[in-house]
Amino acid sequence: MSGPGPGGVPGGRVDEAVAVAYREEWGRIVATLIRVTGDWDLAEECAQDAFARAVERWPRDGVPRNPGAWLTTTARNVAIDRLRRAQSGRRKLEELAGIEERAMFAAPDDHRAEHESGIVDDRLRLVFTCCHPALALDAQVALTLREMVGLTTAEVARAFLVAEPTIAQRLVRAKRKIRNAGIPYRVPPRAVLPERVAAVLAVVYLLFNEGYSASDGDDLVRGALCDEAIRLCRTIAELMPDEPEVLGLLALMLLHDSRRAARVDAHGDIVLLEDQDRTQWDHDAIDAGLAALDRALALRDPGPYQVQAAIVACHARAPVPEATDWPQIAGLYGELARMTPSPVVELNRAVAIAMADGPGAGLARLEPLAASGVLTGYYLLPAARADLLRRAGRFGDAAVAYDEALGLVRTAPERRFLERRQAEVRAEVRAEDEERRPGRPRGGVDDPAA
């Protein structure tokens, strides 16, 4: 076991050390204990016990030099005790005895070497099992947050605005299905790896979007999901360095997240990309995102996350909105539409074309989309149409489209934004009317000839 550090560590530093260790080690400890014991509940309980002991002992004995090894060994000992008491299988006990050695001698940060040497990190087994398509998506999400990320059931419940017993039951059922249906605890074989990686990434991106859409600012747990999703994706990227879509998603999230401070103003209102103060963008996150995208593209196997990241990168690279490479973005949306055809992608493509070739060209693309009815009820369609009509100077038509969008919008900041725009175009309509009727009193009188 690692020797204790210098004694008399200030309480705050110990709390911080436990918090860091929790973030770094929880998933790893749970993942290994699940592999060895085959028992998810036991693994969780032992990991929890190990952290409880750290909270108790580290203030007294000092923070160990290698907290991960200390925690792994402690969790292992708890597991051995419990299995002995339950008189469980001899092989499990022998395997558990082997953990100590590895925990002490393996450099805990050397994931890459582990991957390349062919030894699979248990966390990969864990994340693929949590995101197994035989589990319902909400169960995949809850399991990933609980087992891999280490959120408590209460935190998962708060993050998804669901009652805690509901989440607890979801976790119990998911773990029962893993056991009873024989869902294997392993990294899937090559033949099915692409679809299974996609399933994992879908869960990660869902976590991110859940946090990203929590723009109210009144729920920090939800906002923290963005950080957790990025951290999780980084871990997966370290464990599977040759998967371009993992890097693509990491880049996409980092680039989106770089705008976090600029996308909502002091009143909690949405600030559009073109109106954002670009000095408020997190340039470290942008650099990290662009670097991840470069690494992904170098693997020469493009996918939807990489294309989306490339689109966001076009914005991130533009120091001012006017410098945005819209023709490039329009081309990338074309590529995305080819890979994952969807009306929402077509909508975004139309907006990009409008920015590249003028509002008329964009409107020409939007009209058939609106006529097809596939996006009926989706407020961003009339909102995008309204914006293009506004840019084209067709203020009267824009006002009608804003009305339609306002009838569909759900969240308060988006509603306020549309109302602001609506007021602007109405003012333009009035100004035009006045210009057309010089000398007439304000507000006008009935004049069928006008």
Place this chain on the structure above:
Amino acid sequence: MQYLLLIAMDEQAYAALPDDVAAENMAAYGKFWAEMDERGVMRGGERLRPTTDATCVQVRDGKVITADGPFAETKEQLGGYYLVDVADLDEALEVAAKIPGAQLGTIEVRPIWSM
């Protein structure tokens, strides 16, 4: 682990298949069986006659109640099954996807509850 692979499909649509397509389908089932048998996972399986030939039996208060038809009216009906012995759910799903009926209907994969 053992799994029962239940083949559910719209039996009316199946009955309406042209003869040559139906014959191809039967040949595909034969090939599937041979492959799985050779792989050592096949433990049994049968085709079922349509639900028009089904009869339900219940015993209530000691009385036997007999009725014509399947136990539930559904869009797809149970048309056959296989019992396979494989490593885990992933292998069961892989085998299930190879059943010709997966192209037309749905395969429900149910773990056997060993008592």
